[in-house]
Amino acid sequence: MMTTTPFFIAEVSSNHHKDLDRCLAFIKASAEIGCDAVKFQLFKIDQLFAPEILVRSEKHRERKNWELPVSFLPKLRQCCDDYGIQFSCTPFYLDAVKELTPYVDFYKIASYELLWDDLLIACAKTNKPVVISAGMANLDEIDHAITTLKSAGCQQITLLHCVSAYPTPMSECNLAVIDTFRQRYGVNVGWSDHSVEPAVIRRAVNRWQADCIEFHIDLDEQGAEYSAGHCWLPQQMRSVISECRNAALIDGRPDKVLAPSEAPDRDWRADPSDGLRPMKPIRFTFGVNE
Numbered sequence: 001m002m003t004t005t006p007f008f009i010a011e012v013s014s015n016h017h018k019d020l021d022r023c024l025a026f027i028k029a030s031a032e033i034g035c036d037a038v039k040f041q042l043f044k045i046d047q048l049f050a051p052e053i054l055v056r057s058e059k060h061r062e063r064k065n066w067e068l069p070v071s072f073l074p075k076l077r078q079c080c081d082d083y084g085i086q087f088s089c090t091p092f093y094l095d096a097v098k099e100l101t102p103y104v105d106f107y108k109i110a111s112y113e114l115l116w117d118d119l120l121i122a123c124a125k126t127n128k129p130v131v132i133s134a135g136m137a138n139l140d141e142i143d144h145a146i147t148t149l150k151s152a153g154c155q156q157i158t159l160l161h162c163v164s165a166y167p168t169p170m171s172e173c174n175l176a177v178i179d180t181f182r183q184r185y186g187v188n189v190g191w192s193d194h195s196v197e198p199a200v201i202r203r204a205v206n207r208w209q210a211d212c213i214e215f216h217i218d219l220d221e222q223g224a225e226y227s228a229g230h231c232w233l234p235q236q237m238r239s240v241i242s243e244c245r246n247a248a249l250i251d252g253r254p255d256k257v258l259a260p261s262e263a264p265d266r267d268w269r270a271d272p273s274d275g276l277r278p279m280k281p282i283r284f285t286f287g288v289n290e
Contacts, residue, residue, distance in 0.1 A: 006190070006205050006244050008035045009088065009108075009131070009214040014066035015223025015231065016040070023072060024079045025219060031083035033238040034245060038085055039108055039214070040068050040076065042100060043092035066224055070099055077103040088131070097122040104128065106156075108214075111135030111164050111192075114145050124152035131212065132157065133192045134181070135164030146185050158212050159185060162192035166230040173200050178208040188212060194230040198240045205244045213244070 010030035016023045023040070030038040045054065045063050054061055073089075080087035086105040091097045092113065100107070106129035113119050114137050123130050130149055134142050142159070149157055161177045162168075173195060181189045190212030191204040204210040218231040225231055258266065268278040278286070 005247070006210055007037070007212045008241055008244075009037045009039050009212065010035045010217040010237075011039045011192075011214055013041060013216050013223070013225045013231070014063070015216075015218045015225055016068065017222075017224070018065065018067065018069060020072055020075060022219070023068075023076060026217065027076065027079045027083055027085065029219060029234045030217065031085045033234050034241040036086060037088050037105065038080065039088040039090065041090045041092065041110075042068050042070070042096045043090075047093035073100065073103045091119065091123070094118060094122055097126065101126050101128075106131060109133070111137065111162060115141060117148050120145060120148045121152040124149045124154035127153065127155070129156035129158070130154050131160060131214070133160045133162045133164075133214075135162040135192070139184075142181075142185075146187070156188075157185075158188040158190060160190045160192040160212060160214060162214075163194060166194050166225075166228045167196055168194040168230070170195055170197055170200060175200070175204050175208050178204060178210055182209075190214070193232075196230060196232055196236070198236075201240050202243065206247055 010026070012023070012026045016026060027038050044067060045060065048063075049060050068089075077087050088104050088106050088108050089100050090108040090110050091100055092110070097107070097119070107123040107126070109120060109123060109130060109132040111133040114132065114134065120130075120132075132145060132149070134145075137145070146157065146159065159181050161175070161181060163172050163174070165172065175191065178189050178191060181187075188211040190210040191201070191208075192214040193201060193204075194216070201213060201215070204213060215237060216225065216231040217237070218226040218233060221233070223231060267282045270277050271279045273280065
């Protein structure tokens with residue numbers, strides 16, 4: 001799943017309006033701005049919230065309109081294949097793991113479900129990679145989740161640091177945790193962004209060497225979650241991804257080599273015998289072929 005440069009996941013969330021054409025547009029936009037994967041969410045509100053909550057809260061009942069139809073999955077997968085981008089989805093009920101198995105390249109486990117061992121085990125047993133967010137969890141809880149995944153046979157784990165606040169203030173991002181995760185767990189690590197701040201993404205990649213960046217995306221400011229303030233628009237993220245993609249090229253390698261672009265000036269350095277430019281052999285040939 002991972003590459004030598006950061007692996008970017010565009011999280012559609014509930015911004016698709018249960019509209020297949022809009023879902024496909026998210027995939028197209030994510031591919032065009034340079035993402036490696038696009039991620040949806042598969043939930044049913046009666047298996048997401050306790051009945052006591054649904055009885056009392058109209059706001060939570062209205063999230064029925066946010067559900068992704070299972071019938072969309074084959075077409076979403078095909079569209080991802082067409083655009084050369086990986087397809088992922090977050091299962092929020094146990095049967096969703098089976099429903100997603102034929103289609104997803106990897107599973108994503110949301111931070112709200114990190115404590116649910118049965119879900120972690122079900123994903124791990126598919127033998128597909130698992131990405132898991134650690135928002136709100138303490139280290140003991142994360143230890144348990146990673147151990148649970150590994151014990152159930154998961155061979156490819158990516159652990160994302162995130163702050164489950166929508167949006168997340170820059171002062172609370174605490175990106176140094178990314179390195180703590182790398183040292184403690186020996187797995188791929190990264191950042192799941194809710195800040196919508198380019199500086200945060202750049203810092204996660206350039207300072208903390210995040211293997212993976214996940215961010216929430218909307219197409220047009222009309223998504224169900226856009227108004228909360230944690231979703232990027234494609235044009236906002238395009239340049240950030242490009243910069244991060246180019247970071248490895250800019251950093252280069254540790255050995256000092258002659259750059260091709262500087263080769264023509266090499267002979268025009270000061271000659272060590274008299275300190276004058278260019279080197280003496282060049283002086284005697286200068287202008288001959290001009």
